Amino acid sequence: MTGFQNQVLSAATAGFLAHWCYFVHGEHDLQAAHIAQTHIVLCILVAGAKGYVEGLTFSNACRETMTLAAIYVGIMMTSIAVYRLFFSPLRRFPGSFSWKLSKLSHVWSMTKPDNFKVLERERQKYGDIVRTGPNEITLFTVEAFHQVYNSQSNCTKSPYYDLLQPMESLDTTRDPAMHTRRRKIWDQFFSVRCKPTPALSLEKQEGLVYSYGDKLVAAIEKRVNEPLDVSDWFEYYTFDLMGQFGMGFDFGLLEGQPNDIHHLYHIAHRNLGPIGAAPWMKHLMMSIPYIERLRSYRLFLQWTTNLLQNKIESKSEIKDVLGYVVEDARRNGGFQAEWRFMMGDLALLIAAGSDPMRLALTNIFYYLVVYPEHLRQVRNELAQIDWRDYKALARLDHLSAVIYETLRLNPPVPAAGLRITPPEGLTLSTAHIPGGTTVLVPQYSLFRGKYALAPPNRLSASLFQPPNLCTASLNEELTRLSVSDPRNFAQPNDFLPERFTTRPELILDEDAYMPWSAGKGQCIGKKLSLLEIRVAVAAVVTRFDVGFAPGEDGTRMFAETVDYFTSTPGPLRLVFKEREAKREAM
Numbered sequence: 001m002t003g004f005q006n007q008v009l010s011a012a013t014a015g016f017l018a019h020w021c022y023f024v025h026g027e028h029d030l031q032a033a034h035i036a037q038t039h040i041v042l043c044i045l046v047a048g049a050k051g052y053v054e055g056l057t058f059s060n061a062c063r064e065t066m067t068l069a070a071i072y073v074g075i076m077m078t079s080i081a082v083y084r085l086f087f088s089p090l091r092r093f094p095g096s097f098s099w100k101l102s103k104l105s106h107v108w109s110m111t112k113p114d115n116f117k118v119l120e121r122e123r124q125k126y127g128d129i130v131r132t133g134p135n136e137i138t139l140f141t142v143e144a145f146h147q148v149y150n151s152q153s154n155c156t157k158s159p160y161y162d163l164l165q166p167m168e169s170l171d172t173t174r175d176p177a178m179h180t181r182r183r184k185i186w187d188q189f190f191s192v193r194c195k196p197t198p199a200l201s202l203e204k205q206e207g208l209v210y211s212y213g214d215k216l217v218a219a220i221e222k223r224v225n226e227p228l229d230v231s232d233w234f235e236y237y238t239f240d241l242m243g244q245f246g247m248g249f250d251f252g253l254l255e256g257q258p259n260d261i262h263h264l265y266h267i268a269h270r271n272l273g274p275i276g277a278a279p280w281m282k283h284l285m286m287s288i289p290y291i292e293r294l295r296s297y298r299l300f301l302q303w304t305t306n307l308l309q310n311k312i313e314s315k316s317e318i319k320d321v322l323g324y325v326v327e328d329a330r331r332n333g334g335f336q337a338e339w340r341f342m343m344g345d346l347a348l349l350i351a352a353g354s355d356p357m358r359l360a361l362t363n364i365f366y367y368l369v370v371y372p373e374h375l376r377q378v379r380n381e382l383a384q385i386d387w388r389d390y391k392a393l394a395r396l397d398h399l400s401a402v403i404y405e406t407l408r409l410n411p412p413v414p415a416a417g418l419r420i421t422p423p424e425g426l427t428l429s430t431a432h433i434p435g436g437t438t439v440l441v442p443q444y445s446l447f448r449g450k451y452a453l454a455p456p457n458r459l460s461a462s463l464f465q466p467p468n469l470c471t472a473s474l475n476e477e478l479t480r481l482s483v484s485d486p487r488n489f490a491q492p493n494d495f496l497p498e499r500f501t502t503r504p505e506l507i508l509d510e511d512a513y514m515p516w517s518a519g520k521g522q523c524i525g526k527k528l529s530l531l532e533i534r535v536a537v538a539a540v541v542t543r544f545d546v547g548f549a550p551g552e553d554g555t556r557m558f559a560e561t562v563d564y565f566t567s568t569p570g571p572l573r574l575v576f577k578e579r580e581a582k583r584e585a586m
Contacts (some may be wrong), residue, residue, distance in 0.1 A: 003054075004064065011068040017074035023076075024083065029159040032280035032286030043069055065258045084134045089434040094120065095131030099539065103133045103278040110274035115563040116414035116444040123445055129431050133277075136418075136438040142488060142512045144428055145441040148419050151519040155426070158418035158438045163272070163279045167301075169344030171352065171522070182341065183524065185328045189245075189321045190524050205245065206390045209531050212241050213539035215254040220544060220576050227549035231557065234361040234536070235354060235568075241532055247346065248306065249321040264300050265350055273564030304346050321349060352525065355566040356412030357532050362538060362569040363410045363427030364402060366554045367495050369574065371548055374497060375401055379506045379541055387538040394534065403496035403533055407515040409495060414444035444513055448492050488512035542579075549573035 022028075028035065043065055050061040069391040081101055085091065090100075099122075109118050119138055122130045128140040136542035137149070148155050157174040164172055170182040216237045220228065236253035239262060243249040251259045311326050312335055318327055325345045329338035336428050367377040377398045385392040393399070426433040433439060486492050489499065490506045499506035507513065516523040523529070540546070548554070552573045560570025 007064075007068055008071055011072040012075045014074040015077075016079050018072075019076050019079040019083070023080065027159050029280040030162055030283055032284040035305075036054070036284055037287070065188040074108055088134065088139065090131050090135065090437065093129060093131040093137060093431075094126040094418055099132050100134060103136070106133060106277040107281070110277055113270070113562045113564060114301060115277075116567070117563075119415050119440075119442050120445050120448075121520055126424060129428075130374075132440070133438065135436070136440070137429070138431055138440045139433075140441065140445050141430075142446060143507055144426075144439075145443075145446060146511060146518065147426060147428065148439055148441055149417065151204055151516045153419075153519060154422035154424075155419035155423055155439065156422075159279050160276060160418040160419050163276055163282055163346060164325055165283070166340045166345060167344035167347055168340050169348040171348050172344060173341075176520070179520065180208065183520075185324050186321060186524050187346075188324050190528060191400065206531065208244060209535050210388060210390075210539075212237060212244075212254070212519045212575070214457060215240070216536060217539050217543050219254050219256075220540065222576060224544070224576050227552075229359065229571045230365055230574050231569050231572050235358040237359070237536060238354040238357040238532060242349060244320070245309070245528065246320055246349035246353050247310070248316075248320040249307070261300070261303050264303065268393075269564055273562070276564065281420060287305050301343075304343055308342055308346055313471055322346060352523075352566060355568050356523075356525075356537075357529050358563075358570050359410060359412050359567055360403065360406055360529070360533050361573050364533070364555065365540075365574060366572055367402070367406060368541070368556060370554070371495060373400070375546075376404060376539060378537070382538055382542055385412075389540065390531065390535070394530070397501050398497065399534060399537065401500040403530070403537075404500045404513075404515075405495060405497040408447045408489070409493075410561075410567075410569075411443040411515050412566055413517070414563055415440070415442035417441070443515065443517075446488060447515075448489075468577070489507070509575075532541045540576075544576040545579045546574050549575050 010185060018418075022574075046159055047061045050056045050064055051058060054061075056064065084100055088100075096105070106118075119132065121131060122138065123140050130138045132138040139145075156176075157172075161172040161174055170179065170186055173179050173182065216233070219233060219236070221360065222254040233254075238252050240251050243251045251257070251262060253259060253262060264280075272282065275285075276385075308322075308326075316323070318324060322342075322345070325342055326335075329335050331341055332338065336344070368378070376395075381396040382396050386395070388395050398460065418438055421433050421435050421437045421439055423435040425435040425437070486508065488509045489512065490508055496503070496506055516526045554572060557570045557572040562568045562570075
């Protein structure tokens, strides 16, 4: 056997051992850049040794080194593929062949960013327990949801939550003790009465929300009788409010002021979203200077750094969430030690402080146009109270039911929350999931029935337009997709707010409804989000009549919904008109 043949054998052996001695054990996402750099250095050293020891020319040394590298990688990848298909503890679970081999297949499917629909299609093919990755199982039952996410669960957060490293936030920290500590910081602002500083409680912030509701109405007044993409304008409302509540910063979007960070956030969100299925890709790309895909993310980080630095230097009175975060860092460890947590919490404010309410409001107005009887009921309730009294507003049953039903049909976090099962695994009534497995339970699929991938069947006429908005082909598709599997909710794909008021029998399993998640990970901003949504709905529907713009039927809003952890709706063009000053009949 020649020397080069021995080298080939050594490369093949090294590839096999690299898999079985290293890659098959533990997590390696955060080390992706280091792993790549180590292999590049080894290739350079091998090429140098070939030139120096064997006397090869530069081109021959490089050619032989590349051959050995290809053999090393080929054997390693073959070993990984064989293991995942035939030896993995998950080998008996059904799922797509390509997804069993690599999460890159999931990344590819996310080129059209509708992850909740992608997972629902997998459910339709394979059932309630689906292998959606080499070491990932997606579950579609209420039992699984509560076992994975409730307060007693021993499941822990997956490497997905390292996506924004080195930033680490209340939501992304994988350390339970750190999560508890940081939640106490946020609780100071999000508690209803905020005992340590009652002037900063949500109860005292209602006036600010109402003032932004007035700004939203003023913006619409300037555009009455014109097609208006409410998906954008509801985002301006929620983004401006997030700026004030979260960091004491007025973005001015409702006043029509362009804002670079708003635009930059969307680009960064869109570029990072697809690679969330394989977090190692982000960590690898961040190690490559000037990579264009992450340029917007780097600029976003620079903006947040500058804002945080200004917040620290201002030493102003605490009036927002970021103020609590900065003050905690000042008292515990100092700014340098706490910098990654401050940056992470600031990024969390921007990501989670606007998108969920934007989605809810856009969908609510879609349903109020499609189902005008519910709009009439909401208006009749509002006519009985002073809607600027939030305590009275929060007690309106039908308004709350409309909100809850909208969140059921369109959950703000439809397919996120990856967890890792404890060493003993997770035992369900129908299966046992091995320990160390990444698991997910998508809310979208729990709240709906099977085949719920399109708008409701009822696409009624706009208040201002004739009813023939839906094409024949779309009607056929809606009919085909109307088959449902009502295990948790009767008529699961229909908009029926009465299930939360007068027809509770439409809820077949009360444990199935948890739009704010459950357990320790339950959304801390629930009360604030409901405050923002109720005020915006009340402010707009008491002032304007609303209907679809010419040619609009809501199809794009559903079809172009983007799902990257939180989801954002597609465009919805509505027309607002001055409302007649009279109370509508029942």
